[in-house]
Structure formats: structure tokens, C-alpha cells
Amino acid sequence: MSRRAYAVFTAVEHTTLRDHAYARLREALMTGRFDPGEHLTIRGLAAAFGVSPTPIREAVGRLAAEGAIEAEPNKWMRVPRLSAEELRELRDIRVALEGLATERAAGLITPAELAEVKRYDAEIVALRPAGDWKAMMPWINRLHFAIYRASRMPALVRMIEGLWLRAAPQATRLFPGYTQTERGTLRAATIRALARHDAASARRSMEADVGNALDYLIGLAEAEEAAQAATQAP
């Protein structure tokens, strides 16, 4: 079976193997399927994807450029384990950028887009009694990016995606310790502010939401670093 004869079937979703690998690796990182500190090999990923190492190398190169993968040339590649200090910087950048996107979204969001946001929120609320935090994550993801896309700032959305990508491997640790109730009220406040096109209020709620989640991760990292320092130099 020649590739040409059935090109009509494959051309729809397939551009290049490199982009395909990039998208799949990105999604794997985003959904927490790799652990922080986990080592990756080009040949291993190539075997997993059923392609040669060439497209994989270019895909991980792009991820490394975004900071989603850490690589020492000629030596190793791994999923970054962020320190408390790095997480603090990430928090400040995310607060600034996601605040900006939310502020702009408040003025531009359409009823259809707002309905989409509310639908995602309903999914999250429905999942809360069961306590299935892992199932919640993709919905939280969709909700946030539905808001950000409403800002009509595609380059900004792409930058925020890169920031989420860096935080994602550690974000699985938010559960189940992180109290969801407080976050739920902040999310509801954001949605109400968006509904009445109150840009300043929407921005403040989103900033608090993002800031709180990252502060929790920072606390975890600080405790871990303190414990490690204690065992190394007692």
C-alpha cells in the first residue's frame, strides 16, 4: 500500500512526524505522565513512537528551548524538577500573563464562550464530591484556556501554554492535599466577573487563583528542600 494512494486519509491530521511527536510529548508532559526528574532518551522515545530518532530529537529540542525539558548537551535529558525559587519566578510570571489574558477576555468574551467556560466549571463541580482530582485536571486546563483564548491574543495564549507545560509535571502533587474549596470560590468569582465584563475584578480573581495554587507547590518544594538539607548536613 503506497503512501500516495491514501494520502487523503493521512493528510488531515498529519503534517510531519516531528510535529506529531512534539504534540504528543507536550500532551504527555501536560497531563503529568512523566515525573519530575525522570530521565528521557531519544532512542527510547523513538522506539515508543515507532519512528527514527531524527524527528524525536527535533521535537525534544523544541521542548528544551521552551524549558519543558532540561538537557545537558551530549549527556542527558530529563523532566525538570523545579526548585522553590524557580516556582516563585514561575508564579510571578504566570500571575502577570494570566492576569493580562483574563482582563482582556472580560471585555471580549462572547455568550457562547462564556457558556463553554461554565460548562467546564460544571464538570469540575460535579467531580468534587467524588474527590477524583486526577479527572479534574483536564477540565481545569480547558476552563482556563477557554478564558485565555477569549482574549484574542494567540501569542499570549501560546506563552501561557509554555508556562503551564513547565509547571505541569509538579502540578500532579497539588492533589489531594491542596484544598479545592477555596479555589472553587475563586473560580466562581472569576466567572461572575467575566459575565458582567468586569475586567479589573476578573483579573484579581484569576491572579489569586493562580497565585494560591503556585504558593502551595512552593510550600511543598520548600519543605522538601529543607528535609534534603537536613539529611545532607546534619
Next chain:
Amino acid sequence: MSRRAYAVFTAVEHTTLRDHAYARLREALMTGRFDPGEHLTIRGLAAAFGVSPTPIREAVGRLAAEGAIEAEPNKWMRVPRLSAEELRELRDIRVALEGLATERAAGLITPAELAEVKRYDAEIVALRPAGDWKAMMPWINRLHFAIYRASRMPALVRMIEGLWLRAAPQATRLFPGYTQTERGTLRAATIRALARHDAASARRSMEADVGNALDYLIGLAEAEEAAQAATQAP
């Protein structure tokens, strides 16, 4: 002559050919050596660098991921020509991020760092009478990033670099039309605010500086788009 025997000489500045190509392409873009809309070929760049296409392909892939190069898979690659709308988005993001970096820098900048900033400013002021705008650009570049580095937020600095990279090819058009006097006073105000560790004031001056420069580029792009629309549909 084996590569091994003289590794001591090359290892100093050479990590991988890919990183070398990436750094050189980045610098070429940053200093405006490529024009907006200019087409690039992997084989052409490979010949220019004296290497095989492989490392070039990975370098331009990284640049494409950052938006510094525009590429249609399997077809072409070129230096992006930003529309007025894209420039407006770029302005808003840059104002937010460079404002944040400047605000943080105001609280943390050391006397040595401040002296470095003032040295760059002196170079720019000295170049103004001659009107040598092209020679000014690298100093403006150094001055801004000296400030941003003082924020102690390396990931933020890297993101700002990516934004400058996207704007750089069009930034050569700032000269000689863009009035430098106003910008000079804003820069002086920023430096004074940094010197007295006035974060809010430093942020405002920097935001105005960045915003003004981008507004000028936006005006150019709008005029160009209007002219093009007039010739296409008269």
C-alpha cells in the same frame, strides 16, 4: 589532525554545532541582519555555516518554536512580517513583562549593576549627535537587558529575549523616523527611578518607553496595510 587531540582548544566555546548555529542565527535576527519576509533555506544556511543541514534544521526548529521564524511544514521558512494586530499584541505582552522585570529590578539592583546601566546610557547619549541610529541599537539592547537581569528572574529574561527576537527584524525601521529625544527622557527617568529604588515609578517609565516604541512600529504597519489595501481594491 584528530578532533580529540585539540579538544582543549575547541571545547571552550563550542558545545554542539546546533547550539552554535542557534546562537548565531539568533544574533543575526536580533541585530536586524535579516529583513522581514525574507526567505531562508536549510541548505543555504548550512552552506553559509559550513556544516551539514542536520544541526541547522534543529536550530531553525527551535527558532520557529519561539516564533522568531515562520515555517510552513514541507514548504518554506521565512522571517515573519508582523501585522499591526500582531504588533499590538506584542506590545501588550512586552509592556507587562518588561514592566514586571523593571519593577523587580528596582528593589534588587546593585550599585555595580546600576553603574553598568549608566555606562550604556552614556554610550547612547554620545551617539545621538552623530545620529548613528544603527550603532545605537546594540547599546539600547544591552541597557535594557542589564536592567532585566537585575530582577534575578532568569526565566523572565529569557522570555523577554524571545519577544525582542520577534520584534527585532522590524525594529530597524524605527530609525531614523522615530524621535529619539522623547525616548531619551523616558530612559533617563527609568534610570533615576532605579537609582532611588522606586519600583512603581521605574515600572511606569519602562512601560511608557516600550509602549511608545511599539506604537511607532504599529503606526508604520497600519500605514503600510492601508496602502496595500488601497492598491489591491481600488
Next chain:
DNA sequence: TGGTGTTGCATGTGATCACATTACCGCCTA
């Protein structure tokens, strides 16, 4: 002469090959 089909070259993409470097593990020696 204008439009259309064709052919050839240039280009991006991916697989394979070759090489230097690194990491891992067992062994030896002090």
C-alpha cells in the same frame, strides 16, 4: 497569443550510518 499540462530542479523531511562521549558495572588493589 493566452492558457494548460509537463518536466526538472531545489527543498524539506526522515532513515540510516558513523563517531565521540558518557554512564554504568564489575574488578582489582591498597
Next chain:
DNA sequence: TAGGCGGTAATGTGATCACATGCAACACCA
């Protein structure tokens, strides 16, 4: 028993080869 040493397998990197596609000039026909 602990630390240094060497060998081997695995890995990242880069060059080369092979292939399909896109583009442009050219020839051909109405």
C-alpha cells in the same frame, strides 16, 4: 572494605542518503 580503574554498552550528535513535494520555467495546444 572502600576507592580507584578499565571495559563495555548505550546515548547524543552530525553527516549522508533516499524520497516525496512544491515551484517555476518551458513546451505544447487551442
